[in-house]
Amino acid sequence: MDFPYIVEPRRDTGLYNAKLGIWLFLASEVMLFGALFSAYVLLRVGAEPGMWPHGWLNVYIGTANTIVLITSSITTVMAWVSCKLRQYGRFKFYHALTILLAMTFVCIKSYEYHDKFTHFEITLANGKFADGHLVERSKDFDLEKKTGSVTIHGYEVDHEVELMDMHRPEARHLQREEITIPATEIKMMERYGPWHHTYLAIYFTLTALHAFHVICGAVVISFLWGPGTKMWRTDPERFTNRIEVSGLFWHFVDLVWIFLFPVLYLL
Amino acid sequence: MSDHNVASHETHSVRGYIFVFIALLAGTVLTVWASFIQFPSAEINIAVALTIATVKAFLVVAYFMHLISERKMIYLVMGFTAFFFAALMGLTIWSLAPNSLIHI
Amino acid sequence: MEKTVHTFPPESGHETGHGHETHGAHEHHGPGFWGTYIFSPDHKVIGLQYGLSSLVFLLFGFFLMLLMRWQISKPGVPVPLLGPLLEKVLGSAAPHGALSPDLYNSFGAMHGTIMVFLAIVPLAFVAFSNFVLPLQIGAPDMAYPRVNMASYQAFVLGGVTMLTSFFIPGGAAQAGWTSYSPLASLVPTDGQVFWLIGMVFIITSGLLSAVNFIATVIQLRAPGMTWMRLPFFVWAQFVTSFLLLLAFPPLEAAAVMQLMDKLAHTSFFLPTGLAVGGAYAHVSGGGSPLLWQHLFWFLGHPEVYVLILPAMGIVCEIIAANTRKPIWGYKSLVYSVLAIGFLSFIVWAHHMYLTGMGTKVAWFFQATTMIISIPSVIILTCFFISLWGSSIRFNTPMLFSLAFLPMFGIGGLTGLPLGFNISDVHLHDTYYIIAHFHYVVAPGTIFALFAGIYYWFPKMTGRLMNEFWGRVHFWGSLIFMNVVFMPMFAQGMAGMLRRMADGGANYSAAVNHKAGADVIGGLSNNIMEMHTWILWGACVLGVAQIPFIINFFWSIKHGKKVDDNPWQATTLEWQAPSPPPHTNFAEAPHVYRGPYEYSVPGHDTDFTPQNEPPK
Numbered sequence: 001m002d003f004p005y006i007v008e009p010r011r012d013t014g015l016y017n018a019k020l021g022i023w024l025f026l027a028s029e030v031m032l033f034g035a036l037f038s039a040y041v042l043l044r045v046g047a048e049p050g051m052w053p054h055g056w057l058n059v060y061i062g063t064a065n066t067i068v069l070i071t072s073s074i075t076t077v078m079a080w081v082s083c084k085l086r087q088y089g090r091f092k093f094y095h096a097l098t099i100l101l102a103m104t105f106v107c108i109k110s111y112e113y114h115d116k117f118t119h120f121e122i123t124l125a126n127g128k129f130a131d132g133h134l135v136e137r138s139k140d141f142d143l144e145k146k147t148g149s150v151t152i153h154g155y156e157v158d159h160e161v162e163l164m165d166m167h168r169p170e171a172r173h174l175q176r177e178e179i180t181i182p183a184t185e186i187k188m189m190e191r192y193g194p195w196h197h198t199y200l201a202i203y204f205t206l207t208a209l210h211a212f213h214v215i216c217g218a219v220v221i222s223f224l225w226g227p228g229t230k231m232w233r234t235d236p237e238r239f240t241n242r243i244e245v246s247g248l249f250w251h252f253v254d255l256v257w258i259f260l261f262p263v264l265y266l267l
Numbered sequence: 268m269s270d271h272n273v274a275s276h277e278t279h280s281v282r283g284y285i286f287v288f289i290a291l292l293a294g295t296v297l298t299v300w301a302s303f304i305q306f307p308s309a310e311i312n313i314a315v316a317l318t319i320a321t322v323k324a325f326l327v328v329a330y331f332m333h334l335i336s337e338r339k340m341i342y343l344v345m346g347f348t349a350f351f352f353a354a355l356m357g358l359t360i361w362s363l364a365p366n367s368l369i370h371i
Numbered sequence: 372m373e374k375t376v377h378t379f380p381p382e383s384g385h386e387t388g389h390g391h392e393t394h395g396a397h398e399h400h401g402p403g404f405w406g407t408y409i410f411s412p413d414h415k416v417i418g419l420q421y422g423l424s425s426l427v428f429l430l431f432g433f434f435l436m437l438l439m440r441w442q443i444s445k446p447g448v449p450v451p452l453l454g455p456l457l458e459k460v461l462g463s464a465a466p467h468g469a470l471s472p473d474l475y476n477s478f479g480a481m482h483g484t485i486m487v488f489l490a491i492v493p494l495a496f497v498a499f500s501n502f503v504l505p506l507q508i509g510a511p512d513m514a515y516p517r518v519n520m521a522s523y524q525a526f527v528l529g530g531v532t533m534l535t536s537f538f539i540p541g542g543a544a545q546a547g548w549t550s551y552s553p554l555a556s557l558v559p560t561d562g563q564v565f566w567l568i569g570m571v572f573i574i575t576s577g578l579l580s581a582v583n584f585i586a587t588v589i590q591l592r593a594p595g596m597t598w599m600r601l602p603f604f605v606w607a608q609f610v611t612s613f614l615l616l617l618a619f620p621p622l623e624a625a626a627v628m629q630l631m632d633k634l635a636h637t638s639f640f641l642p643t644g645l646a647v648g649g650a651y652a653h654v655s656g657g658g659s660p661l662l663w664q665h666l667f668w669f670l671g672h673p674e675v676y677v678l679i680l681p682a683m684g685i686v687c688e689i690i691a692a693n694t695r696k697p698i699w700g701y702k703s704l705v706y707s708v709l710a711i712g713f714l715s716f717i718v719w720a721h722h723m724y725l726t727g728m729g730t731k732v733a734w735f736f737q738a739t740t741m742i743i744s745i746p747s748v749i750i751l752t753c754f755f756i757s758l759w760g761s762s763i764r765f766n767t768p769m770l771f772s773l774a775f776l777p778m779f780g781i782g783g784l785t786g787l788p789l790g791f792n793i794s795d796v797h798l799h800d801t802y803y804i805i806a807h808f809h810y811v812v813a814p815g816t817i818f819a820l821f822a823g824i825y826y827w828f829p830k831m832t833g834r835l836m837n838e839f840w841g842r843v844h845f846w847g848s849l850i851f852m853n854v855v856f857m858p859m860f861a862q863g864m865a866g867m868l869r870r871m872a873d874g875g876a877n878y879s880a881a882v883n884h885k886a887g888a889d890v891i892g893g894l895s896n897n898i899m900e901m902h903t904w905i906l907w908g909a910c911v912l913g914v915a916q917i918p919f920i921i922n923f924f925w926s927i928k929h930g931k932k933v934d935d936n937p938w939q940a941t942t943l944e945w946q947a948p949s950p951p952p953h954t955n956f957a958e959a960p961h962v963y964r965g966p967y968e969y970s971v972p973g974h975d976t977d978f979t980p981q982n983e984p985p986k
Contacts, residue, residue: 048657262302
């Protein structure tokens with residue numbers, strides 16, 4: 001018995017099998033990211049007043065990444081249109097762009113992660129706080145043994161709450177400079193990793209999961225761009241359907257970022 | 268479907284896609300600009316950002332993902348999904364909001 | 372119909388989907404052993420793989436329970452026979468062959484996890500759907516055969532991860548199948564990490580299956596198979612698929628967050644000011660333990676409907692075929708199952724009445740919980756009414772299906788006091804809850820699954836299972852399920868709490884009352900003595916499963932041979948050969964009528980198959 005509706009759509013649903021499948025999968029992905037967004041709302045609403053950070057992420061870099069993904073969305077659509085029009089060369093061109101844009105996104109994200117992992121908050125012995133990016137550690141630096149010193153490019157504040165809202169007017173007066181702190185004055189030193197604050201926890205979790213989806217999508221599109229083009233010769237319509245289905249996944253990845261960007265970077 | 272029909276149908280669509288692309292870029296610039304404005308309350312900031320995001324999302328889903336030309340079946344699936352997502356978020360927040368907890 | 376000899380598993384030498392190839396060109400390659408039994412994309416093979424794997428997990432979970440019941444009855448006493456082995460394998464967790472409290476806790480957590488996620492869901496939902504659903508809708512296979520195969524592989528990975536966790540230092544997860552934070556994050560074992568990773572694999576497997584089944588039902592129904600001609604089994608599995616599709620991901624998100632809490636030391640679920648062992652925990656705080664509970668139960672509640680809906684579907688098919696009457700109220704059944712599916716997403720916080728939620732919120736969830744009981748009752752009522760005035764054939768599948776009705780009835784009705792906030796305050800976390808949900812799943816769902824195995828066995832093998840030993844299995848299971856679980860209602864109402872490793876001995880005041888009067892704050896001797904009944908009931912219940920296991924394997928080769936439709940049933944799977952070949956039907960069947968055309972006046976036979984052309 002022939003397997004129906006692989007290429008031609010079923011009349012009453014208007015869908016071929018794979019398209020329904022990917023939409024169903026995307027529905028489950030909406031619930032996955034939706035649960036994480038719910039977690040974000042809950043954690044933020046439940047935080048102590050004044051202790052939820054603002055301005056810890058670089059808006060311009062985030063905007064650049066947003067533009068990268070939006071552009072990759074249009075190149076994805078154009079790749080599918082090219083397939084529909086049986087313009088193989090154009091399809092290859094557009095999806096090559098998509099893959100490059102995906103890699104650009106991941107590179108920019110990696111840079112942002114690196115920036116966070118080299119950013120420290122230091123609780124000083126006198127109860128104040130120093131905060132900034134690590135410049136260097138002295139060779140004999142050992143926090144346990146209290147030897148050596150650490151140099152950061154940042155500033156000192158009296159209370160931890162001053163490190164939270166970087167959008168408030170007073171924060172704009174904070175001047176960054178190189179500060180060297182001996183280990184004897186350091187009570188605790190912590191990177192801006194996911195353990196540092198629930199905001200960072202949800203930021204890293206959401207963006208890492210999103211980046212994982214970007215990478216998986218890029219792998220699938222790369223496969224279709226490379227070895228997968230064999231099917232173009234034998235069954236071009238079915239190949240076009242594969243490009244459409246992978247494109248739908250890619251658009252979803254862009255969709256998630258459309259919400260991630262304002263929620264994490266702007267609000 | 269003859270190639271000729273496909274070509275004319277798709278050329279029309281290509282212009283549409285470019286328009287959506289420009290709208291998305293404009294939306295991005297708009298939302299970043301709006302985030303620097305100090306509105307009277309934080310809630311307005313949130314409402315503005317989420318509204319712009321929703322419009323952008325609608326454009327991607329309707330035009331790039333062709334949802335606007337799909338039939339009932341997909342709308343049913345995504346409609347229920349949207350409802351249950353709203354239920355998850357809404358009911359969870361409602362149950363943990365300060366005025367709905369018992370204070371001993 | 373032409374009598375051709377078919378082997379099982381069917382030889383699938385190539386993937387489905389390349390519609391234009393002929394069989395002849397590939398005959399001499401053949402898939403070999405690996406392609407036929409292990410890496411087959413054929414839905415019937417995958418159904419069998421899932422079925423056998425989940426039955427093994429069911430047995431393993433049962434053994435965990437037996438060990439726990441021993442500990443509850445005789446705290447600190449070494450387990451007979453297996454004690455030395457336990458000590459050898461698990462070391463100090465099983466001192467002198469008895470269960471330490473931590474080991475008891477890990478057995479409890481893993482019993483629940485394994486039974487729910489590795490036994491019942493894969494058997495009731497995935498195995499039965501895989502084997503029966505494409506046949507019942509007249510499809511050649513599932514919509515995505517290779518995704519189907521991948522889902523089984525993910526399931527195996529999840530199962531292996533869960534089983535491995537028993538053997539790591541610190542042991543398996545110990546914070547209940549519900550894994551509440553902060554306890555789950557703080558228990559000093561990596562078993563919790565294994566649990567979380569195992570859950571991610573299992574959830575992935577479930578999602579792949581759900582997508583597959585929904586797409587199959589929507590796209591691959593045979594010509595003439597309209598929505599309202601679908602067997603109720605298909606409707607039940609269809610709704611179940613949606614429950615898993617939309618409810619599993621939030622748990623996956625929560626599992627990722629709890630993994631972050633454990634591995635990256637985040638504080639998603641750890642509140643500010645958390646103290647461990649007398650000192651403040653070195654975490655950022657700011658998290659919410661209730662967030663875990665909400666995300667867990669958002670799945671947890673639809674999950675219980677995942678456990679019961681396939682069972683209702685199976686029972687419906689068997690009742691129809693063995694009463695020789697159309698099922699009463701087909702439309703009511705369909706609308707009820709759709710209503711259950713929808714409502715099940717908005718009742719979850721009735722598992723959280725004791726978390727300090729305000730009265731308005733509790734009222735909302737209580738109302739939706741009460742409302743959802745209505746379609747469940749409608750479904751059961753339709754089944755009962757279907758029996759009225761019918762010609763019942765009391766074969767083994769029918770016996771199990773009939774027993775399902777009152778057993779599920781007890782389980783469902785005892786859920787009502789739990790749905791009301793005010794009575795749940797007293798019953799929450801007691802043995803009453805354990806009795807309630809086990810009645811629904813154990814003599815409820817599992818009986819339906821046994822019924823389904825006896826019923827569809829001839830479709831898989833062309834032979835019947837032995838009827839006598841089937842009845843022995845039935846009566847032994849029915850009587851001793853009740854011996855095990857009925858006393859737990861009394862124990863729960865007397866105040867016995869869940870998850871106590873010594874069965875409440877420490878909790879209860881030791882009083883020697885022969886009259887059985889209750890001691891305030893304690894558990895009377897009568898209540899405590901029920902533990903012994905339950906233990907021996909469970910042991911005999913285990914013995915009663917032995918005939919089933921032997922019967923199953925023996926009948927594959929030596930069961931009574933029957934034709935393709937031994938039950939004279941109307942649904943499409945019985946119009947295909949036994950066992951069905953690759954792609955099931957030579958060509959797509961055409962459907963002319965509904966699924967339960969039994970004893971229709973004016974017909975020669977008392978059943979009319981769905982694909983029989985009208986005269």
